[in-house]
Amino acid sequence: MIRIQREDFSVDAVIQALKQQGMGAIVTFTGIARGESRDGKPVRAVEWDVYETMALRAFAKIREDSIHRFGLIDAAIVHRYGRQEPGENLVLIAAASSHRQEAFDACQFMMNEIKRSAPLWKKEILDDGEERWIGE
């Protein structure tokens, strides 16, 4: 499952969609909008820009690479775009396998690869009105 969407997602629904016979573990990672910036300033909201078609291709490749690399049975990546306030869901990674260790490792791998290579950009909107793109 690969999705880029504006609306919120349900972690439970993604887990249910992944479940199949032979699985012994589903590890999920949920990224949440932080209420504080790296330098300690209060954040009012974050906004994501995305090159959607290219990001979907990047997600598909990351998912397939992780399935092969860690011997997963299935994997899911769901990423939101648009605007989120602190506490809202941003991204969900799920790795399903026979045993837990490879699922933990695959979650870490997928999240790192998304942050390294997927064309998604996060802007922080601070309480004082300042806006800044992160990573640029």
Add this chain to the structure above:
Amino acid sequence: MNIRFLFFASIREAAKTRELELDIPGGNVNDALSHLETRIPELRRHLDRVQIAVNEEYSDRNRSLREGDTVALIPPVSGGKS
């Protein structure tokens, strides 16, 4: 030939648009960027720090362009934080 440019994040804000089509005489990505910067001078100071994707594949700037190609200006991604 017609080239479609796509802009994201800070580049979109500098360009004040998400996309732009330009009719240029031909050449490679560098040539196309020169035409683009003539059209939108606000992009000049950003061009050194962007990666280029042609038709959704990362590409170097010597790549020759064809009629109808889509050239995306990709600023550094948000990477490696949380």
